[in-house]
Amino acid sequence: MTIYSLYIYDRHCTCVYYQDWHRTKAPRPATEGGILPAVSQQLYQVRGEDGTLSVMNSSPRNTLSSSSGVVIAVNDELPRTPLLQTMPQPPAPKPVHTGLSFDEEAKLVYGVVLSLRNMIKKLSGQDEQFTNYRTSTYKLHLYETLSGYKFIMLSDPFSDSLRFILRQIYAGPFLEYVVRNPLVNMDSKEYGIDNEYFRASVDRIVRGLSVF
Template identity: 70%
Template sequence: MTIHSLYIYDRHCTCVYYQDWHRTKRPKPAVEGGILPAVSQVVSAVFPLNADGNIATSSAFNSPRNTLSSTTGIVVATNSAMNQLPVASISSSVTQAPGGSTTGLPFDEEAKLVYGVIISLRNMIKKLSGKDEKFVNYRTSAYKLHLFETISGYKFVMLSDPRTDSLRFVLRQIYVGPFLEYVVRNPLVKMDSREQGIDNEYFRNSVDKLIRGLSVFS
């Protein structure tokens, strides 16, 4: 059993965060303008270049990686190092998948499909079983999708091995732990701005540590 990927959608139906672990086929980078900046470097749109060969900052991916250190109470605002990296290393990290294998879908299209499935199944369940019934997961022969929705409208979606038990408690742990600590309580993160995602170094590292510590992660 294993965990494949994590998506977080805001109340505006927009994917604001993505992370994966055991994907055999990585999605293609999103088209320019297809996703918000600071969702994930690995699926960001290909960067346009200036005449001098440097990244055009006007439309290039920019992850502010702003965090609030809970142990010191000091606001840490570290500028993205994207503009300091060689162009070759950036393009290779964004466009190449492990083994050179991709799904054939740009990430923005994949994110829309995942969200569309969630909304369709949730609406179907409410119509068939009543408003009190909740959609929490579904299983196919290839994967299992797990859903946790917050009162504020954020949706945490995880794809795992089809044999995995419900991981809704894990999604809730991500919400009440790293998400509240490094996103909601971080004054430098713009919630519901519709301008950028929530790619945050502390948040991403905390989620990664939590997932890798699970018994189902292999």
């Protein structure tokens, strides 16, 4: 079983957080102004002084390496002597992108969830809840909070329900590093969840699962 990606949407239907692990095809960077900054450093484009668009890389102070999930300590001062001689690493392979930009992909994911949830309420009544659905290639899991935040995880189609993991992410790092953090504006329409401790905690929880 494999976990592919995680989306978090706020009460305004806006994607405020994205992280992936086992995607074979990376989404294309979002169009300019398509997503909020800090949703995903690898998918956010900025316009330079010369007018060209480029993907914003992570800050050198970030504590999480997105490719390895290893927590790294960063020092402001350059080391006087190298502590370890490392062999030169081969260049990383270029990611294979899908045909959709990330902002379009995020809208489609939310649209599918909203449509299925409304259909279930109309067919089965208000007591029924939409929690997941399965296709031949993936399974979507949904956990919605009372405040309107939606946690959506995509996994392989043969996995069991991962709703408890989404609830664990909400009750753990989300409440600790986002809700209780006075520096994070919960209803911000300018930034996503800009907190590297939250991103590192989510990565640690997912990588520690037996289904990862």
